[in-house]
Amino acid sequence: MDHHFLTPLFAPKSIVVFAGHPDHLEEAPALTRTMLAELRAGGFGGSLNFLDVDMTGTLSDLAHSRADLAVIALPHERIAAAVEIAGRIRCRAALVLSTGLPSSQCRELHDIARRHGMHLLGPNSLGFQRPLLKLNASVAGRLAAPGPLGLVCQSGALTASILDWAARNAVGFSTVVSLGANTAVDLPQVLDFLANDAATQSILVYMEGIHDARRFMSALRAAAFAKPVVVMKAGRQPAGSTAALTHSAAIVGSDDVFEAALRRAGVVRVRSFTQLFSAAKCLASRYKPVGKGLAIITNGGGPAVLAADRANEMGLDVAHLVDTSRTELAANLAPHATLDSIIDLGEEATPAQFKAALQACAKDRSVHGVLVIYSPKLDSDPDGVAQVVCDHIHHMAKPVLTCWMGDERVRDARIKLNSALIPTFRTPEAAVDAFANVANFYQNQQLLQQTPPPLSQLATPDTEGARLLIESVLAERRKVLTEMESKALLAAYHIPVTRTMLARTAGEAMLIASQLGYPVALKIDSPDISHKSDVQGVALNVSTAAQVRDVFNDMLAAVRRVQPKARINGVTIQPMAAKRRGREIFIGLTTDDPFGPVITFGAGGTMIELIADRAMELPPLNQFLARRLIERARIATMLGEWRGSPAVDLEAVEQILLRVSEMVCELPQLREMDINPIIVDESGAVAVDARIVIDHAGPTARDYQHLAILPYPSRYEREWPMKGGDLYTIRPIRPDDADMLQAFTRSLSEESRYFRFASAMHELPARMLARYTLIDYDREMALVAVHTDRVLGEDGEFVETEKIIGVSRYITNPDQTTCEFSLVVSDDYKGQGLGSRLMLSIADFARDKGLAHIEGLVLANNPNMLRLMRGLGYAVRSFPEDPDFKLVVKAL
Numbered sequence: 090m091d092h093h094f095l096t097p098l099f100a101p102k103s104i105v106v107f108a109g110h111p112d113h114l115e116e117a118p119a120l121t122r123t124m125l126a127e128l129r130a131g132g133f134g135g136s137l138n139f140l141d142v143d144m145t146g147t148l149s150d151l152a153h154s155r156a157d158l159a160v161i162a163l164p165h166e167r168i169a170a171a172v173e174i175a176g177r178i179r180c181r182a183a184l185v186l187s188t189g190l191p192s193s194q195c196r197e198l199h200d201i202a203r204r205h206g207m208h209l210l211g212p213n214s215l216g217f218q219r220p221l222l223k224l225n226a227s228v229a230g231r232l233a234a235p236g237p238l239g240l241v242c243q244s245g246a247l248t249a250s251i252l253d254w255a256a257r258n259a260v261g262f263s264t265v266v267s268l269g270a271n272t273a274v275d276l277p278q279v280l281d282f283l284a285n286d287a288a289t290q291s292i293l294v295y296m297e298g299i300h301d302a303r304r305f306m307s308a309l310r311a312a313a314f315a316k317p318v319v320v321m322k323a324g325r326q327p328a329g330s331t332a333a334l335t336h337s338a339a340i341v342g343s344d345d346v347f348e349a350a351l352r353r354a355g356v357v358r359v360r361s362f363t364q365l366f367s368a369a370k371c372l373a374s375r376y377k378p379v380g381k382g383l384a385i386i387t388n389g390g391g392p393a394v395l396a397a398d399r400a401n402e403m404g405l406d407v408a409h410l411v412d413t414s415r416t417e418l419a420a421n422l423a424p425h426a427t428l429d430s431i432i433d434l435g436e437e438a439t440p441a442q443f444k445a446a447l448q449a450c451a452k453d454r455s456v457h458g459v460l461v462i463y464s465p466k467l468d469s470d471p472d473g474v475a476q477v478v479c480d481h482i483h484h485m486a487k488p489v490l491t492c493w494m495g496d497e498r499v500r501d502a503r504i505k506l507n508s509a510l511i512p513t514f515r516t517p518e519a520a521v522d523a524f525a526n527v528a529n530f531y532q533n534q535q536l537l538q539q540t541p542p543p544l545s546q547l548a549t550p551d552t553e554g555a556r557l558l559i560e561s562v563l564a565e566r567r568k569v570l571t572e573m574e575s576k577a578l579l580a581a582y583h584i585p586v587t588r589t590m591l592a593r594t595a596g597e598a599m600l601i602a603s604q605l606g607y608p609v610a611l612k613i614d615s616p617d618i619s620h621k622s623d624v625q626g627v628a629l630n631v632s633t634a635a636q637v638r639d640v641f642n643d644m645l646a647a648v649r650r651v652q653p654k655a656r657i658n659g660v661t662i663q664p665m666a667a668k669r670r671g672r673e674i675f676i677g678l679t680t681d682d683p684f685g686p687v688i689t690f691g692a693g694g695t696m697i698e699l700i701a702d703r704a705m706e707l708p709p710l711n712q713f714l715a716r717r718l719i720e721r722a723r724i725a726t727m728l729g730e731w732r733g734s735p736a737v738d739l740e741a742v743e744q745i746l747l748r749v750s751e752m753v754c755e756l757p758q759l760r761e762m763d764i765n766p767i768i769v770d771e772s773g774a775v776a777v778d779a780r781i782v783i784d785h786a787g788p789t790a791r792d793y794q795h796l797a798i799l800p801y802p803s804r805y806e807r808e809w810p811m812k813g814g815d816l817y818t819i820r821p822i823r824p825d826d827a828d829m830l831q832a833f834t835r836s837l838s839e840e841s842r843y844f845r846f847a848s849a850m851h852e853l854p855a856r857m858l859a860r861y862t863l864i865d866y867d868r869e870m871a872l873v874a875v876h877t878d879r880v881l882g883e884d885g886e887f888v889e890t891e892k893i894i895g896v897s898r899y900i901t902n903p904d905q906t907t908c909e910f911s912l913v914v915s916d917d918y919k920g921q922g923l924g925s926r927l928m929l930s931i932a933d934f935a936r937d938k939g940l941a942h943i944e945g946l947v948l949a950n951n952p953n954m955l956r957l958m959r960g961l962g963y964a965v966r967s968f969p970e971d972p973d974f975k976l977v978v979k980a981l
Contacts, residue, residue, distance in 0.1 A: 098182035101157035176205025185211030236261020237290035277308035284312035307865030317372035355537025382408035389464030396517035675765035
């Protein structure tokens, strides 16, 4: 069970081909003949047999044709029979090469494959290639050159185009998969395979749509945590039909949400397939940037200015050398060289001067990446400068990109740079774009590491009261909360709101205004009016009782004129916000199909849609994610010191964002929300107005199924006693446990490591370590037992340090009803009941997820583990595929 479940599909040892009668293949359709020619020409080393669906005989007669993979390239009317035969002779995977198969027939093929437990790629797929295995089971073109890139593409036409481009540009692949629109093996499953494939160093994805956001985000985040992932997506969808209800929905389109999802998944998005490969090449280089400071070294001012302009457009910083670096470098350059911003060495710059500039950038901490631009001049030495870069690249702890301008005179230099695996580009703009991609990758990887719980560490909200309020509104068959109800919901989550009271008559309005204190704001209160100011339903700075009376009457009359059928509850009265130097921001919520709730942030006020300042993030949030969300909005520059006003209380804004995240997680009925404006200054923040749209939620929403990213399941944290009275904690694993998990693995005895991994590995490879620590809690779980030690620090004081002393985990099998477990306990803590407690805890979690059985493989020569399993009620059986293992199974 160490192999990935898609191994029979993408790494088969035997293949059976259904392509018509073996003696009459010349009569087969062109697609079939193309596939057969490529399959035979590739040099696949496994067994290759042919079957015809019209052949006679019993299944026992066909036993010799049993294979890992069935490749089916037949006319539409014969495909179902071939899939049925493949299932009956126990093929573990099938590929259906076809085009234009109707949806009803696609569903029939899926049902047949599911019934036989067979993984089906297709129908309406162009197939796949595995160049390292010399396997071309596709009609997408000739077998690609072997290389480190994995490509998965939802467009057959683009797959063929990319392969043709790659062949001319010496780009190689570990795997190429063309999915198509009707495949049973989908994008998340292929991503999961590539993430676990040792031959794949980077993953390239072209996609047009997804069906299940949770599964997609789970697989994408796991893959991006293990290796660089670059995504290109086609299409920019408009916002949904509910966009008129709130400002948030009106200014957010689905492509914006997709961008936010990719950012949170830790991947890089590009717009063209040339950028797809340049980004992958840069990300596969030795170093990643830790910031956005790009130093530009050049011997020509014009190209460097183009690069600097492009850097500013992309939000990068043109790095300035610190004074000491500039002084030291200037001593080695010609007098006319300039170092103010761009490092312009002059037209007669020598290789030695380029080397000096590279050395200065290597030492300067303000430089996070280097772009070397070379323009050929008379009597210049492009090859010599290229050799300097090649020789010096190994001394650089930051990425280096190059741009050798021109063509014929710099051809050999480009070959030299490419041979050294140094990213090189023909234009300065393309090189800057590539650095922006790798800089974004680093930033996005920081977001990927975040796994917030549903509730923050702030004061516990009144979630039950909030639910009762929502249920009462839905019981009245309403979906839009009034301002009073919206503010009550915010107050339940401790979001500061202005004191607001409802007046039904002009007399009540005057009494309330006198109690609240002048000046006041009056706003129409109606469930049928989305934007109050559009119907003259807002009046600000009302200073006297007489004005209150007149405004109240005039407002009711104006609203009834504009919307005579609107239900009017009355007019709300609230004191004007006293924050004279406050800035107006908005925080909102919109619901996307398919990603679900999305939190938005930006500039607020009445011109919110015109300004269209929005940054967005998928929930749940923590303080790090909230701060990054604020920084991405344009208004972030105004939240610091601004035109004589002090910086705002940023922590207050972050806390409102965290509170909104809590609301989104705990209240699945929320669909849209505007908190606009929120007035924020140096003393805090207060929500002045709010509007919330709700709807009924499904029964599974309380388990956070409405979120694209499952929150950290903090409710499963438990403390347990050890013999001798000490305590340890069992909790779900987190990405930041990677160092502790590696230390735990190294501390195990050789016997314990062998029993766990069936190998002699002394530590976890980086790919496996990433795979084991960033997990999707929906499809798998890893529980760690953590013990806290008190050790004497260097300053003589005792400090507490945590260490992992045991791990249990399960992964859900593709059937979605069973799971496979593993268990390992520290040698120093055996005999403490730790193994039993970890197994009971992991089984409880699997049971809560609705799984029916838990199973695992145990080495037959591991009597202690087998004894533990029997004691916990597991059945111990033989494992036919490998007699060295026992299969242990228990019903949940």
